[in-house]
Amino acid sequence: xxxDVKLKGISNEDLVRGYPGVPGTWPRIKGTIEIxxxxxxxxxxxxxxxxxxxxxxxxxxxxxxxxxxxxxxxKEQSYQVTKVRDIYNGSSHDVYALDLPFTLNLxxxxxxxxxxxxxxxxxxxxxxxxxxxxxxSKNPVEAVQFPVRIxxxxxxxTFGKYHEPIVRQxxxxxxxxxxxxxxxxxxYGPRDSIAIKMKAEVNPDASKARKVxxxxxxxxxxxxxxxxxxxxxGNEKTEVEKRTRVAKVSQDFADLRIGEKSHVEDMYxxxxxxxxxxxxxxxxxxxxxxxxxxxxxxxTAATLYKIDFVLVLKARFSxxxxxxxxxxxxxxxxxHATCRTHMVHIVQAAELVGxxxxxxxxxxxxxxxxxxxxxx
Numbered sequence: 001x002x003x004d005v006k007l008k009g010i011s012n013e014d015l016v017r018g019y020p021g022v023p024g025t026w027p028r029i030k031g032t033i034e035i036x037x038x039x040x041x042x043x044x045x046x047x048x049x050x051x052x053x054x055x056x057x058x059x060x061x062x063x064x065x066x067x068x069x070x071x072x073x074x075k076e077q078s079y080q081v082t083k084v085r086d087i088y089n090g091s092s093h094d095v096y097a098l099d100l101p102f103t104l105n106l107x108x109x110x111x112x113x114x115x116x117x118x119x120x121x122x123x124x125x126x127x128x129x130x131x132x133x134x135x136x137s138k139n140p141v142e143a144v145q146f147p148v149r150i151x152x153x154x155x156x157x158t159f160g161k162y163h164e165p166i167v168r169q170x171x172x173x174x175x176x177x178x179x180x181x182x183x184x185x186x187x188y189g190p191r192d193s194i195a196i197k198m199k200a201e202v203n204p205d206a207s208k209a210r211k212v213x214x215x216x217x218x219x220x221x222x223x224x225x226x227x228x229x230x231x232x233x234g235n236e237k238t239e240v241e242k243r244t245r246v247a248k249v250s251q252d253f254a255d256l257r258i259g260e261k262s263h264v265e266d267m268y269x270x271x272x273x274x275x276x277x278x279x280x281x282x283x284x285x286x287x288x289x290x291x292x293x294x295x296x297x298x299x300t301a302a303t304l305y306k307i308d309f310v311l312v313l314k315a316r317f318s319x320x321x322x323x324x325x326x327x328x329x330x331x332x333x334x335x336h337a338t339c340r341t342h343m344v345h346i347v348q349a350a351e352l353v354g355x356x357x358x359x360x361x362x363x364x365x366x367x368x369x370x371x372x373x374x375x376x
Contacts, residue, residue, distance in 0.1 A: 003048065004036040005129055007146040014149075016106075018349055019342070021154030023108035025349040029057065029148060033087065033129055035098040048095050052132040053088035055102060057081040057148065059113070061304045062122040065227045065240050075229060077304060081107065081125065090134070106150075113302040114152040114333060117290045120225065120242070121305045124290065125150050149290065153346065155187060155299060155332045156339040162187035166327060176209045176320040177202055177258070181313055181327075189332040189339065190296055193270045194221070200315055201262035211319040212258055218250035219269050220312040221329075223297050227305050246297075246309070247272060255318055269311075271331070272296075298331045 009015040009031040018027040033053065037046060060078045087100045104127075106112060113123045126145040133140050167182040180199040188194055198217055202209035223244045228237040249269045256263060274296035300307050311327040332339060 002038065002142065003050075003131065004034075004038045005131070005144045006034045006036075007127065007129070008032050008034060016148065016150060018106075018353070019153040019346050020106055020112055020114075020150055021152040022346055022350075024353065025346055026353045027106040027108065029102075029104040029106065029127065031102065033098070033100040033102065035100070035131065037096070045096060048098065049133050049135040050088065050095065050098065050131050051090045051134045052086060053098070053100060054084050054086045054130045055104060056084035056128050056130075057104060057106075058126055058128060058145075060122075060124050060126070061113070061302045063227050063229070063304045064120045065229055066120070066242050075304060077230070079303065081112065084130070111301070112150060112152070113300055114298075115150045115290050116298075116300060117295060118297055120227075121302075121307070123300075123302050151333060152300070153342060155330055156334065156342055157185065157187040157189055157192070157330075157332050157336050158339040158343045159187070162330065168325070168327065170323055170325045171203075172317070172323050173321040175203055176206050176212055177315075177317060177323065179313070179315050179323045179325070181325075183311075183327075186328075187330040187332055188271055189298075189335040190271055190273050191335045193268050194219075194311070194329070196267050196269070196311070196313070197264065198267060198313065198315070199262055199264045200258055200317075202258050202260070202320075204260065208319065210259075213255040213318040214253045214258055214263055215255060215316040215318055216250060216252050216314075217265055217267065217316075218248065218314045219267055220248045220314075221246040221269055221271070222310050222312055224308045224310060225297075225305060226308075228303070230304075296333075298333045 007015070015029050015031050016027070017030045018025040020027040033055070035048060035050065035053070037048060058078055059081050060076065062074065062076045064074050082104055085104065087102045088098065115125060116123050125148040127148050128143050128145050130141060130143045133142070162185050164186070165182055165184050166186055168180070170179045171177070172179075178201050180201070181196055183194060183196045196219055200214055200217075202212050223246050225242045225244070227240040227242070229240060230237050247269050249267055251265060251267065297307055299309060309329050309331045311329055313325050313327065315323045334342065
């Protein structure tokens, strides 16, 4: 017997409450499981015959290792995120319909990767609802899965830890030139601009430094994706790395003489917007398990992959060795304006957690006290 099982959240509210990645906001999934008869059984008003209903959240990671690598092909693994919890354990009455409210806490002791879908990596979440029948059946236990979107909010560019300026100095291999660079923050999101001040100065103690000429300065934003490919035997994994240039800006100086005054250049690199179109210019079909933010790469890590970003700063000279250096940066799912909005809501959510937790803690992970059933 197949039943009609639906997952519903609070009207105009997301299933995921709180802010995953910020434990003080009590991240959780809150909704209602509705179970009804279908077809002839519904018309005949046949009891549901359900002995037990349980729920659990699961995650699936998928990687497509670059085909040029001999290891190649697609790898997929699934993981249990939360414990399986019973939300209904039968009734002494004939039950014809069930509405089962539940609150499922999300783990805060270990990181949950955000939902993401790119060409080479994907992470999705599904809530599995399992029900056990009391009547004899070929399949006494049935399971239904529902997609759940998970965003992370611990890398918002508005957090204070990302507001400390980065200031560094790099010396050319021949010690004739110093390259200073600075940027006011270390976290950015889609459509944000990264402002970098670069300063080239010669070493006054080196006699050859007077001949040094500046030819070009450039900045590249590079995505570094690491794939952890499981071996066929054992628990070992092979690491494969792929680098992709996301954006670039450069400035030519036509052999500019640096001299004793040095040269300072302000450069800006803008992060691209999420690309939600396919090759034929038709908008990508929305997927229930992937938010719009999940279609653009950001800093994240899962069991099978890790995505990081670096700024590659280069300065080319004549009569001196070129300079190249790398600076780590964090890319967020959201642009700076959206991060500011989320920060306001995070503060509000943290203030409300205490009150809401007191009212709902009695029913979390147990049989809901307000289960609504229809009996005859």
